[in-house]
Amino acid sequence: HLPAHFLFHHFVYCISIEPLKVCGLCGNFDGNANNDFMKHNGEVVTDPEDFGNSWKVNPNCPDVTNVKHPCDANPHRRAWAIKQCIIITTPVFTDCHSLVDSGPYYDACVRDTCACDSGGDCDCLCTAVAAYAAECRKRGACVAWRRPDFCPLFCDYYNAPGECEWHYKPCGSTCMKTCKNPSGTCSDQIPPLEGCFLQCPSERPYF
Structure with a gap:
């Protein structure tokens, strides 16, 4: 999640397929958030303006300075x-x-x-x-942080009478049984997600 002032009109990223390496305004995808502010020259900085300015596409575009909080x-x-x-x-x-x-x-x-x-x-x-x-x-920590009065997700709204039921889960499985995937087997590399999840009845187990 990036603060609003990171959303420059132009940004640069570079990708190498083997092994996967990325750089730019979105970080380097190495699992360490502490080194994401890496400038175009490879220097790690803490100042977001310095970091963002280093990734300008057009050198004639002036640096961002004195950004007001x-x-x-x-x-x-x-x-x-x-x-x-x-x-x-x-x-x-x-x-x-x-x-x-x-x-x-x-x-x-x-x-x-x-x-x-x-x-x-x-x-x-x-x-x-x-x-x-x-x-x-x-990182393996499932937190149920939403409340009816704080950022609620009303999944039950989609529960029509006689149909499949949808329920909110803070850490739901990304895999379900479908006609193309009847066993419900998916990659273990996909982390849990939060949101509205379908609960199929036993007599109709496939989504």
């Missing part, structure tokens, strides 16, 4: 953003805190939530928290 630009949003994003650092995510550093995700959440000042504020908040939960799932 969204919470400074929209001070009326700061208190609400902090109050909502704090869930990332609370006991709700205790099982994940030792696996994934919550600090960068909390900071990104506050930044993005402050930046969403023209509608869709809950979408920005929920997307930011979901990004941390997704990283937790990859």
Whole structure:
């Protein structure tokens, strides 16, 4: 999950198929978030503007400087953003805190939530928290963080009478029995996902 100011109009990425190596604004996909801010010349930095500027496609495009924090630009949003994003650092995510550093995700959440000042504020908040939960799932920590009053997913809405039932799961299986895959066997490299999952009746087990 990237803060809003990372979304430059142009970006560069490079790919080598064997072995898989990537670089650019999306990081290097090595499982270590601490070295994702790698400049075009290979130098690892901590400043997001310095990192982003190094990947400009057009050298005539001026560097981004003095980026104003969204919470400074929209001070009326700061208190609400902090109050909502704090869930990332609370006991709700205790099982994940030792696996994934919550600090960068909390900071990104506050930044993005402050930046969403023209509608869709809950979408920005929920997307930011979901990004941390997704990283937790990859590391084996399943966190049920959604509530009816906080970023809910109403899966039961799709449960028509007499039809298959859909239910929310924070860590659902990505594999199910289908006509093309009757055994329901899938790659073990696919991590669990959250969302609405189908529960087929025993007399109709295939989706």
